[in-house]
Every structure is written in C-alpha cells, then in structure tokens.
Amino acid sequence: MEGRRFHILLNAALAVGLLLTVMAPATLWAADVSGNQPNQNLPVDEAIVQPEVQRRKIEKVAIDTENLEMGLFTGFYSADRYGTTSISGIRVAYHISEDLFFEVTGAQTTLNGLPEETLLQYYTVPDADRNLKYYNINLGYNFLPGEVYFNENWAFNFAFYLMGGVGNTEINAEQRSTLTTGAGMRVLLTDWMAFHINMRDHILRDRYSGIGQEQTIHNLEGFSSITFFF
C-alpha cells in the first residue's frame, strides 16, 4: 500500500481501538448505576433497544412580542430665519435588538413669515402653503442603557440614544431632502409606556422661497413624547 493510505488506515484503527477502550468501562458503569445486572437474561420478545424514537416536536408558540413603539410628540421647531414655532407629530419605532431600533417620524407646523416680507411688503407664498411638513426615517442606537432612580423606592428602565437618518422636508410647498441627527432619552414608565425627551437637527438646503442663494441650514427641533409599546 502507499505510505499515505497506510498512514490513514493506521490512524483509523487507532481511533476505533481507543473508542472501544473508552466505551467498554463506560457501559459497565452505566449498567451498574442503573442497578441492572449486566448479564441479566431478558425474555426473547422484549428488545433491549427501542428502534422507534418519538420525534421531538419543535413549535413556535405565540408569545406576545412587544417590539413596536408608537406615539405622539410635541415640541418646538426652529426653522432658520423663519423663527420658532411649536410642532407636533407622530413617531413609530421598531426595536431590532436591545441596542438598535428604527424610527419613522412625521410632523407639521405653520411657519411665520420671513422678516423681509413685513419690511418690503411683498408676499411670495400664499397663506395656504405657508407650512412646514417633514417625515424621516432614523436608525437609533441605545448608547447608554440602564436604570435610573427617582427616589429610594422607584427605579425606571432608561436609555440615552443617538439617532441619525434621512428624510424629506416640505417648506412652503417645496420639497427638500434632509439629513437628520439627534439624541434623546427614554424612560420606561411601565413595561408598555415610555416618556422621551429629544433634540434633533435637520440639515437641508433652502432657498428661502426662491429669493436667495441656496444655503445649507440647520433646523433645530426639541420635543418630548409619550409612546406605547405593542
């Protein structure tokens, strides 16, 4: 035989031999432990080994999964040069793991006019269009999860999270692609209810109703919200 084949055969024989050597005392020990005599004479019609083994069923039983979070938020929105107005909207979040979640938010507010409009007495935007609407989708990371303590009797599940995402802002009936970054704090008042405080920065390019050069502006937003887990 070739050297390599012989080598493999030798290794196989060695392995089988080792296995038998290890197994033999183990079977004797098992027989002793179970209390049976190793050489008990069994009736012929009673088999030692049952060949039909019941297959274990693996089921997915319905367990209430609460990874979806929905709620309303309200706060202020500071639109660059238009001034600050109050804003309210909805947020829906889906928690992928204890660290990551997706969030979709949408909100709207009515903008004040530009300062120049009053000074120069012209109106470029009809009142019906004078509003700001945005929607965005963000990825959030629970940066600092933990427990917070109100006093010696109350402890709450808490997380400080960072968020980033993309979205769309409509200012005076014109769409603007937006980049969002933000941070927030979430306190779980109960298992199914949470309270948030957030700050967010909307980064977009605006032309101020078509009368100026396009600039990158940062619209800051601060809001708080109550959300529910489903």
Add this chain to the structure above:
Amino acid sequence: MRRVKRQTREQGIYSRLGVLLLALAGILFPFSLQAKDLVTVTVRDAYIDLHTGPGRGFPIFHVVQRHEQVQIVKNKTDWFLVRTTDRYPIEGWVYRAQMLRTFTSDEVKQRFGHLAFKDFTERDWEIGVFSGNFERSTAITLYLGYNFNSNLNISGQLLSTNNVFSDYRIYFATLESTPFPKWRLSPYFSLGAGIMRTTPSRTAVVSEKRSDNMVSAGFGLRYYMTRRVLLNTAVMQYVTFIDNDNTGEFLEWKAGVSIFY
C-alpha cells in the same frame, strides 16, 4: 382687513393621522391587556437568571432552579418577561440564550432561537427605505415588497427627489428576479413601470405640474445582515415618456436597509 386662511386638503394631514393613530392605539391596547393563556416552560438548565429589566445592564435579582416552571408573559427583542409559578409570583426578564434550554413538555421544545439565515430565504414581506443619488440630487425611496417565491418579488416604491427646478415624485411597481436566493449576498434584476409627477419650483419659468409614464430597469444586491435586517443596494435607470418625441433618462445609485417578515 383680516386675511382669511383657507384650509387646503393637505393641511392638517399629520394631525389627522395622529388622531387616527391614537384612536387605533386606544382600541388595540385593551386587547394586549387581556388575560391570555400564558405559555409555561420548565427549566432544564441548572438555573436561569431573572433580571430587573430587558437589558444586559440590569442586575439579577432572582434565580429559578431546574425543574421549576415559569410562565412567559411577553417578549421584547432578546428578552422574555417570565413569571414564576410560586404562591407569590415574581416577574423578571430572562435572556434568550437561557430560554433556549427550557421545555414546555417532554415532546415539545420552544423555538426561542434567533432569526436565522433560513428565515431570510423564506421571507414573505419586506419594507425598507433607500437613500440615493438621482442625477446628482438626493433621493429617498420607500418600498414595500412581497416575495411570491424565493426567486420572484413584486414591490411598490415611492421615490422622492428634488433639484433647483422642480420636485419629483415617482410612484412605481417593480418585478424583481433573484437567481441565487440561497446566497447571503444575492443579486437581483428588476423591471418596473409607473408614473413620475413633476412639480416645478415656485420661481421656475414653466410652472405647470406634469405627470408622465415611466419605466425602470435595474440591478441590485441584497445582503442579509442579522435578525430581521437586510441591506439593499441598487442601480436603476428610469426612462420617462414626456411626449411622442421626447424621453427623459435618469440614473440612480442607491443603498438602504429593510426589515423582512
């Protein structure tokens, strides 16, 4: 003289949506509080740890030993809220890995494992968002897809982009073919058709809205990341039919994430 504000159709859509959502939440919420038959499992490990909250930072305050039973109240991401079956029940959160070694009975084992690659290849629905470069402007696409089988997918997409001259909204449906669905990084080809709505900017010379038919073709890659998340990247070519002699062509590169079920 006071300028009267007219309520347009679009105004107040978010507040109306918010009220609807709140009403829906109010209707659905009592269902989640109903006393359901909770699943009871037996601990087979030496013990399982109960944490005070659903996170790795929360302390362990109780331990349930082997052969004792617990009821599973609910699940949040990787954590399960369990309740002991003592006279005075104790509730705590158990990590998924420890729940893997519990059994409802001798014959039935619970499926507590993480979502695996197999769930990705057998997915039905996908919902996701793309961010891309549409002719040098940023575009955001929302999409909802349904997989007929492992090779074919039909999806409805909404693309929103804008430039100095106008805002564009494309509503279209695509048919995607995945030749190698069992690959973790699997390519796909897509063909689509839809409508492109152009709204010119307020100060543009031509200021009438238009709606054109459009077709699309593209090639993309799907990558299964983890759990329910997959990454998706694609390049798409759109052709719009403006009139009998003119067509517009747009190229888009995009990347995004989606969740699948």
